[in-house]
Amino acid sequence: MPDYDLTRLGSRAFEQLVVALARRDIGPGVAVFGDGRDGGREATFEGTINWSGTASGGQNELDQWSGYTVLQAKFHVKPGITPKNNAVWLQKQIRSELDGWIEAAEENKRSRLPDYLIFITNVDLSAVAKDGGIDTVNRAVRKWITDDDTVKSGLRVKDFAIWHADQIRSMLDTNQEVRCAFPALLTAGDLLAKLTPEWVSLGNFDAQDPLRDQLLLAIKDDRWIRLSQSGGPGEAKLWLDDTAIDLPATISKPEGDVAVQAVRHVLRLGDTVLRQRQPDRIKRSNLVLVGGPGQGKSTLSQLIAQAYRVALLTGADPGPSVKEVVDGTRSALARLRLPVPSNRRWPMRLDLAKYAEELSTGAETSLLRWISHRLTERTDRTISPNSLRQWLRAWPWALILDGLDEVPSLEARRLVYNKIDDLLTTAEDDDADLMIVVTTRPTGYDERFSAERFEHLELQRLPSDDAAAFAQQITDKRFTNDDEMRVKVAARMRAAAHDPLTIRLMQSPLQVTIMSFIVEKYPTLPPDRFTLFRMYYETMFDREIAKDIPVARFLSQYRTEIDRLHEQVGLTLQASSEAADGAEASISPQELHDIARSRLLDRGFSHFEAEKQAAALVEASTHRLVLLGPRDDGVGFDIRTLQELMAARAITEGDDSTVMRRLQLIAHHPHWRNTWLLAVGALLLRSERFEKSILRLLEQLDTDPHRLYARYPTAPALAADILEDNLAAKRPRFEKGLVGRVLGSLDRPPAVDLARLAAAFLSIASDPLYRRLVYDRIESAASAGSARRAASALLLEEMSAEVSPHDTRCTAMLNSYRVLKVPESEGQALAAWSRILESSILPVQYPDASELHFRIWSSIELPGDQGVESIGLDTYLQKLVEPVGLGEKDMQILKAGLDALSGSRIQLTGPSPGVALPDALRVGAAEPLLRALDNEDVATSLDLALGTLPSTHWTVEAMLGAAFKPSQNRRPVGPDILRFVAEANAADNSYPD
Structure with missing residues (x-):
């Protein structure tokens, strides 16, 4: 019998093995493992077991069991050195299990008690007669199941069996197909049998593999x-x-x-x-x-x-x-x-x-x-x-x-x-x-x-203690041979990890690592993420300048040019990575050289000098600062956030109105979101006047008819991100304006960005200054119609998922939900829409929505098929637009766009106008619909038509947004932003004769 190493399986795989073997040995009626009382797992069998006919039979006094059998796996991660150690361990495990059954019998905690028990373990037991592990454990278990206390409890186990490691190995020998399903039990011969001659060395991990x-x-x-x-x-x-x-x-x-x-x-x-x-x-x-x-x-x-x-x-x-x-x-x-x-x-x-x-x-x-x-x-x-x-x-x-x-x-x-x-x-x-x-x-x-x-x-933010421990880890490694610096940096990092302001900048491993670079030089820590990465870049630059090397003088003299080179490269790479064929974001060494030379030529250098200094700038950027590293046949930023930082700096170079237009251009695109936030950080650091400019931008952002105005707003999520980035700290008026923009998301149910908005609501509500304002605004939706109630309920549901049920904030959320008094029919729409939000890749067909429920409040039953009208989303929207009076040609454009929604359906329930329940959201290519919205008359007409929706049909608008908004937000803006920046740079570098 081969000595299969059962410990290699792990506890969960061992349980899977036991199920497979039990089904082969006892019969297919063995039920799959289910969660047990202590997190363990058990399998059951109802019926007759004829032990004389099984591979594991012959060990019991009775050749046949008839009744309810429970199988329990007992896996030891590190079995004892001797069989005696294993026997002691197994006895304790079985005793604990029996105590649980006795307690369940006394307190009537289980719906059914076992007639028979089988304990399966991966430990080896000695077969020595009387004093060996097998006999010792068997005697102990038989005594426990027959003593008076056990019988009085109501637990009456007729018999038991113990399958130990040797018995499992024997069962594996007779069930080779089961063994081969578990790679930990495979041998080299097994692999040879499975693979063709071409691959006979595969998996041996020898010199030929x-x-x-x-x-x-x-x-x-x-x-x-x-x-x-x-x-x-x-x-x-x-x-x-x-x-x-x-x-x-x-x-x-x-x-x-x-x-x-x-x-x-x-x-x-x-x-x-x-x-x-x-x-x-x-x-x-x-x-x-x-x-x-x-x-x-x-x-x-x-x-x-x-x-x-x-x-x-x-x-x-x-x-x-x-x-x-x-x-x-x-x-x-x-x-x-x-x-x-x-x-x-x-x-x-x-x-x-x-x-x-x-x-x-x-x-x-x-x-x-x-x-x-x-x-x-x-x-x-x-x-x-x-x-x-x-x-x-x-x-x-x-x-x-x-x-x-x-x-x-x-x-x-x-x-x-x-x-x-x-x-x-x-x-x-x-x-x-x-x-x-x-x-x-x-x-x-x-x-x-x-x-x-x-x-x-x-992934969640690093807890402050974990951030401090990680900081210590980084510091110890970086300053292995410098005790003084290690102690100094470690003390500053501990202080930063427990400061309410700077801890927000130590919530990821990257931030902690960069912070350690900064506190080495600066005892005062940055208040926001833009400053954090800017200081990182400057720290690296200053470090090279301070070195007693020939290139240090060049770095100092051409610092501005090197800055601009990194910014232009960052913007170029960020734009090119917007397209699928440039996702790796790299440029060739020649392109890098050309950017540097063009910059110098624009600054008035001669062709000879520009060529010479461009080569020096590229050398300094790639071999001294090494922000730009090799990537395939080109170079790129090793840290993506630094690429985004440099792109943000390039975007914010220019007069105020030009900069704000650029920010408006990239605001909707998820690929540019981090760049947008870093650019906002740069502007706020530059001057407080940008507080008003940014709030004004957020007010104007969702007024584009091609985006159906403010039906699917971007501004609330951007405002939430600015707050999350700590950019409003110590700016009370600016902060209040941002909070107002976030609360504006309650005006209609969010088709996108729900999770981010919910996190923002939780964060705002954690501030005593705004807590009552948040919940008052949510509760005010009680009398504001189905759409507003739905927006509040969806956000409360998502907020509840972010906190522990024991969190005091859960009570406030539950109270607010009760104040909303969502009718049952509206609850059905919320349940169906929640399923859409949590669904898989489009296109899909969703299962019966009756399985849906709010996470903490109540289960929502959806109506059956009787009395329910099913209608295609495209048909519904076409009928909705017809009264607006859109011209025939434009109507054809709209219909062609709505064809993308032909697989999506809603159900109308109840008396007219009824409640619209999402049934399926199946979307083809969104581009025809986007092209239709490019026509301002079509887009305006669709917006007007959506304005006539009954409040109980808010899911129609939400489904439309979920169908086209992600694609519209991702329409490329890189070429435009590159052109705008290039035009501005050309204007700045032109001088009168």
Whole structure:
């Protein structure tokens, strides 16, 4: 009997194994595991078990059981050294379990008590007669189930069985198909049997295995954290294993948000078998990590990949340089109290922006083909997609897709979604053990992955204590050989981590790291994010100037030119990354040189001098400041926020009216959101006069007829972001104006930005100055019609998901909801619309909405089919516009645009006009509708028609906005902003003769 290492399975995979074996040994009637009283899991069987006919029979006094049997898994992560230790541990586990059943019997807590019990464990027990572990445990358990206290409690267990490790191994020998479904139990021979001769070395990780080469290269690549290459002060390098941290996250569930640690949660999921034909299958076997700029998404993806690489390289005896990384990663996992994965998934980490560039060329490249290309490029063997599919069938994968947010084109993102969905379909068909992890920013994440397949982890801000600990970690590493500086910087970082103002700038790993660079030089810390990154840039610049090197004088003399070069490059890259084919955001060395030379020529330098100094400027920017680093065949910013900072500085260069026009141009586009906020920070730092200008811009922003005026406003979310960025601190009048703009979102139900607005409402309501104002405004909707009530109810629902049920703010929300007095019919519309908001990628068909409910308030039952009129959204809107009197030609343009909504439907219930319930939202290409709105007469007529909607039909307007608004917001603005800036620069550099 082979000595299968059962501890490699992990507790959840062991439970899955037990279910599979029990179904084979006892029968298919074994029910899948369900949550137990203490978080453990149990399976049950109702019927007769004939032990003489099973692989595990012959051990009981009775050859046949008839009744209700409960199976309980007892997994020991680190079994004892001796069988005696294991027997003692198992006795304690069983005693605890029996005590739970006795308590349940006495207090009538369980609907049914077991007639029989089977305890299954991965520990080895001694078979020595009488004194061995098997006999000892059996005697103890029989005594417990037959003593008077047990019988008096009402628990009457007729018999029991114990399946220990040797018995499980024996069952595996007779059920090879079950064993082969669990990679931790596979042998090299198993892989040879599964793969074609072309790939006989695959998975052995020996010198002939191409995957070994890929692992060795990848584990070294991902040890590096990008920020260390950005020239931060301090000579120590920042390696992943020195500075990695796990981050808090929440998972949205119907009963409320669940707090987890992101990496721990991913690795725990990965330790289970995720084959979709597994009896105890996990439906949501994939994850999306959602986090803001610099919040650590990519670093987490690196850590996850490194953990799996370490697991695969265990025992592989790599060379010294790789062994150093393996040992360092093991130490980092131990420091974070994260286990090395038991399920040794093969990790592949890919940049989605590069994949999107490939798709944007029109190439029908599947993800498997793309992965095979990447492997072939990095190894000395050609790896075909077909061979890779064999590997997918044979071995579990962890496919990590980083940077969905860096795919800015809506069309390119939908292509990416489709290709990921295609791979999942292939994996299901092959019964592959595949886990996909995707990272993205929340801004612009409009077409969500299916909640049926993906679990969404929302990364949270670093708690102040964690930020302080991480700061200490960074400081200790950077100043290993300078005790005085280490103590000084550490003290300043501790103070910053507990200061109410600066802690807002230490809520992500990137911010903490940059802050450590700044406090090394400046004891006074920045009050906002723009100043934080500006000081980082200036700190790096000043550091180079202060060095006693020849180039320091050049840096000092040409500082303005170097600033402008970075700004122009930042703006150029930010604009080019708006398109799918430029998502990687890089420019060639020649383009960089041309930008520098053009700038010098505009400043009046001769052609010879401009050529000479341009080369020096490029050299200084790429080799001294190293904000611009190598990227494929060009250069780009290693830190995306610094690219956005430089773009913001370029946008804010010029007279006030010109700058405000530029801000208005990019305000709606999610790709430019961070740049927009950094530009606002730059203006507010420049002068207080911009407070009025920005408020005026927010007032005028949603007056464009082509955007249907203020029906789907952008200004409230922008105002919320300004508040969140701390840009209104110590500016009470400005702050009050922003709060007013945020509260304006209650005028109509938000079709977009609901989560961001809810977070802003929570933050504002936490301030005693505004708390009553917020809830009074919400409650005033009680008498303002269905649409206003819906807006308030939706925001309250979303706010409730962000706080603990025990939070005192929940009471205020619940009271406000009661004041709203939402009628049942309106509650049905809210429930249906909530489902639309939480749904998957468009287009989709939504399931029965009767499953919907508010998270904390009440379940909402939707009406049946009787008395319900179903109508297409496009038909409804066409009929709505007809009375407006739109000309026949324009009406045809509108109808062509509305065809995109032909798969979307609503249901009208109740007496006329009834309540409109969203039934399905299926959207084709939005461009025809956008072209229709480009016609001002069409757009104005549609707006007028929407103004005639009955208040109870607010979902019609909301569905229309959800259908076209994300695409409209993402219409490219990069070429226009580049042109406007270039024209202004040309005007500024022209002098009279």
